[in-house]
Amino acid sequence: MSTTKIVYGLYADDDDLMNGVKAFNDKGIAINEVYTPFPVHGLDKALGLKKTRISDAAFFYALYGVTIGSTVTWYVMNHDWPQNIGGKPAFDWAHNMPAFVVPMFELMVFCAAHMMSLTFLVRNKMYPGAPAQNPDPRTTDDKFLMEFVTDDVESVKQLLIETGVEEITVKDA
Numbered sequence: 168m169s170t171t172k173i174v175y176g177l178y179a180d181d182d183d184l185m186n187g188v189k190a191f192n193d194k195g196i197a198i199n200e201v202y203t204p205f206p207v208h209g210l211d212k213a214l215g216l217k218k219t220r221i222s223d224a225a226f227f228y229a230l231y232g233v234t235i236g237s238t239v240t241w242y243v244m245n246h247d248w249p250q251n252i253g254g255k256p257a258f259d260w261a262h263n264m265p266a267f268v269v270p271m272f273e274l275m276v277f278c279a280a281h282m283m284s285l286t287f288l289v290r291n292k293m294y295p296g297a298p299a300q301n302p303d304p305r306t307t308d309d310k311f312l313m314e315f316v317t318d319d320v321e322s323v324k325q326l327l328i329e330t331g332v333e334e335i336t337v338k339d340a
Contacts, residue, residue: 172318177311178312181207188201191330192213202312229275235278236267236271302314
């Protein structure tokens with residue numbers, strides 16, 4: 168029979184949460200997850216999280232948007248329906264490209280923003296119909312929660328109390 172338990176410590180203030188994270192790191196006790204109602208500056212570094220690759224994905228999504236914008240402007244203005252506008256014929260796309268910078272930029276931003284949002288939602292399993300992952304709904308309002316998966320419940324509870332926790336909950340793993 169396993170004695171592994173899940174311990175939740177609920178904080179009222181983000182400063183207390185950060186002090187708690189530092190105290191647990193100093194004691195070498197692993198924090199499984201932290202739930203916050205808003206981003207807490209420095210929490211990712213305090214937890215030792217790696218840099219995300221969402222910025223790399225954003226670059227490729229933006230590149231995709233620029234490629235689509237370039238292809239569409241070339242196709243419409245040079246291949247499908249070339250026009251002689253103001254005595255300036257559109258023989259090739261490169262000479263007329265400065266006129267298309269704005270639509271290409273807008274399509275770049277559109278693709279990057281929308282595709283990053285979708286990537287974020289799918290990667291974090293927050294798509295429509297996904298089961299809730301939050302153990303306490305108060306963390307979406309004004310509370311901060313630390314989650315531990317541990318066999319040593321008493322030392323975790325004691326350190327939570329020392330760091331100013333408001334409420335402690337213990338559940339079977």
